[in-house]
Amino acid sequence: MTDPAVPSAETTTHRAGPLAKEILLIVIGSFLEALAYGGFIAPNDIIPGGVYGITIALHELTRGVFAFAPDGLPIGTTALFFNVPLLLLAMHRLGLKSGPKTVLTFILISLFTDGITLFLNHKPIIDDMILASCYGGAILGVGVYFVFRAESTSAGTDVLGRIIAKGRNIKLGTCIIIIDSIVVVFGLLVFRDIKVPLYSWLTIFIYGRVVEFLSPENPKKAVFIVSSQVEPIRQCLSALGVRGSILHGRGMYEGVEREVLFIVAERKTLRRIRSEVRALDPKAFISTMDAGEDPLPIPKAPHQ
Known part of the structure; x- marks a missing residue:
């Protein structure tokens, strides 16, 4: 008689298949998001809202401040310091079920982002801000879609928006727009360039449209x-x-x-x-x- 406490080979295989697919989706999505941040968005001083918008601005603010990071605080590593408390807050307030996958996602995005940034020596793949906004927003949207397909999230300010909207007659989209707007204004103050909000909102718009196109269903x-x-x-x-x-x-x-x-x-x-x-x-x-x-x-x- 088979011990009921020991899963059968068939059950293990059934679980391992979807899990392997989800991990693959997370790896691909995380790399694409990191490519957008490290190759197109950050080197062109674009603020895409969210945690990475904050860390891109902090990267600029800390340029030449720390001896261990003369080019500024690394964008990916700094994002971890924001995402970890946001995830813990989400798990406490929202009962977030995708905790382990979310941890894997934002760690991979952070590692990939810093790796791509170092590989490119802090230089953009495309030097034109309009093209960088378009390509960066599109690649970011595809990456987010892959992460969503794995039923994961990259944490960030969308979690903060869910916490604020929870229990209130406020649309989640409205909360996220307000938070991202504050981040973009922060970027304007840091870079002191009126073009920053324009290209930042173009990136955010394209990213949102790509996610909607790939995931046409209502939330x-x-x-x-x-x-x-x-x-x-x-x-x-x-x-x-x-x-x-x-x-x-x-x-x-x-x-x-x-x-x-x-x-x-x-x-x-x-x-x-x-x-x-x-x-x-x-x-x-x-x-x-x-x-x-x-x-x-x-x-x-x-x-x-």
């Missing part, structure tokens, strides 16, 4: 689940921090009374939800559609 999705295993699925989704309602319905063909789970979830969690539901009921019917704005906070998972 929130409404999901209907019809299953004969409603209670186990409800418990599983509650443990994931997903909220919703149980509706009473009746099948059109057989007229059988059934309970229907209705939930609202973030787009990046849909694959996880589908996987969990299929594991409990392979015959479950799952339908998704775009959801409107949902200003209410998603409650933390109940203590087990």
Whole structure:
């Protein structure tokens, strides 16, 4: 008889496959983000908002200040000092489930960014600020998309925006725009160049459009689940921090009374939800559609 505490080879392989794919996506996405920062954005004094916008400005401010970093504090390493406390705050306030993958993501971005910067000797791949904004924003957007596909995040000010928006009737996008605007203004004060905000906003705009193009779905999705295993699925989704309602319905063909789970979830969690539901009921019917704005906070998972 097989020891139930020891996972079978089939189970291990099933888990290792998606994990290897997620790690590959994180590595590719992190490298692309770092390439955008180290090869196009930072060397051209562009402030893309977020943590890396802050560290690019600090890099300029500290140029020639420290003997160990005569060219300024390294952008990637400095970003770590911002991202670590932001991640801890997110895990405490938001119950962030992707902690390990997020840690891997922002560490890789930091290492790749500093490595690319040293390899290029702090020089840009393209010296034209308009082209650098376009290429940098586009590459950054593709990198972020790969990271999102792995159900990870690079932490940063989007986490701070989620914390501020949580429990308030404020759109997350509005919070992030305000934070990024403050960062861009900070960059203007540091570089004292009126062109900085223009090219910075161009980069942010292109980056946002690329992410939207690659991920056309709304951030929130409404999901209907019809299953004969409603209670186990409800418990599983509650443990994931997903909220919703149980509706009473009746099948059109057989007229059988059934309970229907209705939930609202973030787009990046849909694959996880589908996987969990299929594991409990392979015959479950799952339908998704775009959801409107949902200003209410998603409650933390109940203590087990």
